[in-house]
Amino acid sequence: MTITEKILAAHSSKGRVYPGELINARVDLILANDITAPIAIQEFKKIGAKDVFDRKKIALIPDHFAPQKDIKAAEQCKILRDFSGEHKLELYFEVGRMGVEHALLPEQGLVAPGELIIGADSHTCTYGALGAFATGVGSTDVASAMAIGECWFKVPETIKFIYFGKLNKWVGGKDLILHTIGDIGVDGALYKAMEFEGEVIRNLPMHGRLTMCNMAIEAGGKSGIIVPDSITEEYVKERVKRHYTVYNSDSDACYEEIREYDCSKIPITISCPHSPANTKPASELSHIWIDQVVIGSCTNGRLEDLREAASIIKGKKVNPNVRMIVIPATQLIYKQAMIEGLIEIFIDAEAVVSTPTCGPCLGGYMGILSKGERALATTNRNFIGRMGHPESEVYLCNPAVAAASAVTGRITIPQELGM
Amino acid sequence: MILNGKTWKFGNDVDTDAIIPARYLNTSDPNELAKHVMEDADAEFPQKVKKGDIIVAGKNFGCGSSREHAPIAIKAAGIQGVIAKSFARIFYRNAFNIGLPIFESAEASEKIHEGDIIEIDADNGIIKNITKNEQYSVKPIPPFMQELIAAGGLIEWTKRRLKERAS
Numbered sequence: 001m002t003i004t005e006k007i008l009a010a011h012s013s014k015g016r017v018y019p020g021e022l023i024n025a026r027v028d029l030i031l032a033n034d035i036t037a038p039i040a041i042q043e044f045k046k047i048g049a050k051d052v053f054d055r056k057k058i059a060l061i062p063d064h065f066a067p068q069k070d071i072k073a074a075e076q077c078k079i080l081r082d083f084s085g086e087h088k089l090e091l092y093f094e095v096g097r098m099g100v101e102h103a104l105l106p107e108q109g110l111v112a113p114g115e116l117i118i119g120a121d122s123h124t125c126t127y128g129a130l131g132a133f134a135t136g137v138g139s140t141d142v143a144s145a146m147a148i149g150e151c152w153f154k155v156p157e158t159i160k161f162i163y164f165g166k167l168n169k170w171v172g173g174k175d176l177i178l179h180t181i182g183d184i185g186v187d188g189a190l191y192k193a194m195e196f197e198g199e200v201i202r203n204l205p206m207h208g209r210l211t212m213c214n215m216a217i218e219a220g221g222k223s224g225i226i227v228p229d230s231i232t233e234e235y236v237k238e239r240v241k242r243h244y245t246v247y248n249s250d251s252d253a254c255y256e257e258i259r260e261y262d263c264s265k266i267p268i269t270i271s272c273p274h275s276p277a278n279t280k281p282a283s284e285l286s287h288i289w290i291d292q293v294v295i296g297s298c299t300n301g302r303l304e305d306l307r308e309a310a311s312i313i314k315g316k317k318v319n320p321n322v323r324m325i326v327i328p329a330t331q332l333i334y335k336q337a338m339i340e341g342l343i344e345i346f347i348d349a350e351a352v353v354s355t356p357t358c359g360p361c362l363g364g365y366m367g368i369l370s371k372g373e374r375a376l377a378t379t380n381r382n383f384i385g386r387m388g389h390p391e392s393e394v395y396l397c398n399p400a401v402a403a404a405s406a407v408t409g410r411i412t413i414p415q416e417l418g419m
Numbered sequence: 420m421i422l423n424g425k426t427w428k429f430g431n432d433v434d435t436d437a438i439i440p441a442r443y444l445n446t447s448d449p450n451e452l453a454k455h456v457m458e459d460a461d462a463e464f465p466q467k468v469k470k471g472d473i474i475v476a477g478k479n480f481g482c483g484s485s486r487e488h489a490p491i492a493i494k495a496a497g498i499q500g501v502i503a504k505s506f507a508r509i510f511y512r513n514a515f516n517i518g519l520p521i522f523e524s525a526e527a528s529e530k531i532h533e534g535d536i537i538e539i540d541a542d543n544g545i546i547k548n549i550t551k552n553e554q555y556s557v558k559p560i561p562p563f564m565q566e567l568i569a570a571g572g573l574i575e576w577t578k579r580r581l582k583e584r585a586s
Binding site: 140388 | 432434436437440441442444445446447458459460462478479482483484485486487488491505507508509512513516517561562563572573574576577578580581584
């Protein structure tokens with residue numbers, strides 16, 4: 001069996017599961033945010049359950065339109081707070097403790113290898129980086145799971161992606177996943193588990209793995225997953241205090257397809273409007289002028305991402321025609337960035353630094369585009385109207401390119417600045 | 420179940436930001452959401468669409484975010500159902516969970532033109548194009564999804580499951 005099949009089998013009390021089979025499986029953690037939880041809570045009340053199945057296993061995180069951007073958003077957030085109080089949920093994160101959900105949960109040790117996690121947010125697939133099975137579901141799924149502690153799944157087929165060769169300079173997890181999505185398309189892994197493997201993955205730091213698994217959904221994937229190794233263990237050991245199980249894929253596991261990538265041929269990659277699959281080498285886009293740069297999100301708002309951006313922009317200024325918005329994904333990342341002097345570097349460069357929020361990534365607030373404006377962002381989606389006006393544009397990139405481009409005012413690879 | 424209606428056509432990879440832009444997600448009121456349904460794919464759609472209409476799209480309909488607001492907005496706008504070549508995974512489960520009828524048919528997706536009047540016979544998996552006098556087949560609905568539909572959606576199914584446990 002593959003790692004995905006093993007985790008699903010273990011959570012459905014079956015010895016074995018097969019792709020295509022429909023199963024009910026126990027969940028270890030359920031997640032919802034200020035957009036999706038209000039509907040989940042409303043539906044949960046219709047079920048008539050006396051209480052939630054486990055008050056330690058439901059995480060409610062107001063992060064999309066929080067800190068509350070307007071009255072309606074405040075009302076949505078209040079539903080989470082009230083429900084958490086009523087059911088004494090242990091994992092409610094108020095503003096001040098919250099962060100962008102998919103950065104916060106791994107950081108706080110709330111997801112672990114071998115666990116099964118569902119979230120009413122499509123980027124829940126992020127936690128596959130730790131060797132967990134994690135997938136996005138809807139609000140009604142969360143309502144049902146909050147009552148019974150299980151969820152229905154179709155066991156996915158798995159596509160294996162093998163990355164070998166030497167990574168080019170400034171190419172990281174973001175470029176690998178954008179390149180892969182560009183190769184297979186936005187439905188190239190529809191309903192499938194994407195298992196990432198190979199020498200490049202074995203040497204890829206955890207933040208790069210989280211970025212890759214985070215964007216599995218952008219290829220239509222049900223989940224992204226990486227078999228745990230010493231890098232996983234290193235990351236988990238100081239965070240996760242409970243028992244967990246490490247699964248791997250058998251050597252005779254069945255894959256629907258195996259795709260191999262020679263990383264020496266993968267350039268610094270950009271997704272152009274209006275699809276994550278519309279990828280081009282960044283070096284071919286140096287004529288594209290930009291109005292805004294966003295560094296943040298569940299994809300690339302981690303400490304290492306901020307370090308990378310700061311290393312580029314240190315001692316330089318943001319181009320006068322550009323707004324640069326930096327959003328540390330959690331309070332801990334924010335604090336550490338402050339201790340390391342990264343925030344000072346950004347402010348000296350004349351960028352703004354925001355409190356943790358999903359904000360502009362989904363066109364919520366904190367950096368919305370007007371008609372005709374163009375952003376370069378380390379986020380995950382560039383659909384029409386994603387960051388604001390339906391006639392604005394979003395290009396997706398890694399944090400180093402975002403920082404270099406903020407300096408020049410057009411899409412720029414760090415090499416152009418002599419880095 | 421027989422659905423009868425006029426069709427609206429959309430292309431491939433219609434994402435949930437096109438179905439209901441995130442700027443309207445500070446509410447989950449179905450009637451508010453319906454006012455903006457498909458707005459970023461066709462700005463006039465919320466005004467044009469009539470109760471009982473049917474959406475016909477290409478591959479990967481509903482890709483992107485997990486927002487249940489997308490099928491809710493479609494349903495609240497009075498749209499009876501969606502036909503597509505394929506559906507994105509989370510949209511697919513959301514539609515079943517909330518009771519929005521959806522149908523996978525590559526043939527119907529290709530051959531139906533906007534404005535055609537069609538009749539969907541869900542029980543027998545047949546789509547009739549009344550305007551063109553053609554007939555297309557629908558991919559069968561998996562048994563578990565049929566169980567969900569028969570129960571009246573995931574919430575009703577969950578209630579039953581809780582009762583089974585208690586007894």
